[in-house]
Amino acid sequence: MTHADRWPVAIRVLYALCLSGAAYNHLRIALDHGLWWDYGGIPLFYQVFWTSLTFLDPLAVLLLLVRPRAGLLLTAAIIVVDVLVNASATFVIGPDWQSLGAQLLFMAFVLATIGRAWPRRREP
Numbered sequence: 001m002t003h004a005d006r007w008p009v010a011i012r013v014l015y016a017l018c019l020s021g022a023a024y025n026h027l028r029i030a031l032d033h034g035l036w037w038d039y040g041g042i043p044l045f046y047q048v049f050w051t052s053l054t055f056l057d058p059l060a061v062l063l064l065l066v067r068p069r070a071g072l073l074l075t076a077a078i079i080v081v082d083v084l085v086n087a088s089a090t091f092v093i094g095p096d097w098q099s100l101g102a103q104l105l106f107m108a109f110v111l112a113t114i115g116r117a118w119p120r121r122r123e124p
Contacts, residue, residue, distance in 0.1 A: 011117035012068055015075050016061045018106055023057035030054050042093050049085050053078070068119045076114055079107045 029037070030051065039047055056078055063071030083103050090100060 008117050008119055011113050012064045015110065016064045019057045019061045026054040026057060046089055072114055072117055076110055079110050083107050
C-alpha cells in the first residue's frame, strides 16, 4: 500500500470508530429499554429514527470496511440526516447541545474529508 493509499483507509477507519461509538450508545439504550422504548414520551418519528440507528450505524461500519464506497455514502447520509433530525428535536423536545455539537463536528469532518476517503481503485 502506497502512502497515498493510506489516507483514504485511515479516514474510513476514523469514520468507523466514530460510528462504532454511536452504535454502542444506541445498542446500550436498546438493551436497557428495549427496541420499542418511547424515549420518555417523545414523538414516534424520533423514536423510530433513533432506534433505527441501532442497526444503521453498525451497517455503515461494516460497509466502510468491506464496501467502502457504499459505506461512505451511507455514513454521509446517516450523519446529515441525524443532524437534521436532532436539530429539529431541539425545537420539539428540547436542546441537547453537547450531542448536537458533537454530531455537527462529525458531519463537518465527514463532508470535508469524504472526497479524500473515497477509494481510488474499484472495489472487488
